[in-house]
Amino acid sequence: MDSVAxxxxLAIMGVGVYLFFRWVVRDMNRPTGR
Structure with a gap:
């Protein structure tokens, strides 16, 4: 149980970083600035 805790x-931080990088790549692929 200690290893899971x-x-x-780390898993939550990894998912957050993954979603952040996906958002950044999507934002860079769209050159339309608002």
Whole structure:
């Protein structure tokens, strides 16, 4: 159970970084600035 408690924050941070990078790439692929 200890390893799960240690891995959960890492998994959440990994998903957050993944979504952030996906948003950045999508924003850069669209040169239309608003």
């Amino acid at each position: 240690n891995l959960l924050p």
